[in-house]
Amino acid sequence: MGYGMDYKCPNCGYDVSYFLGFGKLYLDFKMTCEILSELDNLINKEDLDKILSSESFIHESDEDNYENPEYLFEHVLSVRLYECSDCEKYYPLNFFRIRSKDGEIFVPRYSCEECGRELHLKKDDVFKCPECGETMDFIGEILWD
Ligand SMILES: [Zn+2]
Ligand SMILES: [Zn+2]
Known part of the structure; x- marks a missing residue:
């Protein structure tokens, strides 16, 4: 299921929708799944280590208990x-x-198209208007299957 969030700037009227979850980006999502399961089948441990230690991934510490040593990829995507x-x-x-089989968790690393700095998951609901910098008003949420 996906959802969209609509925001509008009270100052200059700029509006924007962010589509999250699955919904519209499903194809992209499916492709990522396929890539992951392909990796799952084809890649040996050394190749995988190389990929995961590259700039494309961030190593996160794992707080969950690791239960199944055979399960290499966790396909949690959205x-x-x-x-x-x-x-x-x-x-x-x-x-x-x-x-990984050793129980380490990796998440993708993305960088900003403008400045190249590393992006972080957005934790709050405050959005600044890209045009004028004013805090945007939350207009509504759209849900779909
Ligand atoms: Zn504005
Ligand atoms: Zn930036």
């Missing part, structure tokens, strides 16, 4: 909102986690 705290730009991007 579109989440990332932000660049310097440019105050927002990016809806695929979020997923890969769990």
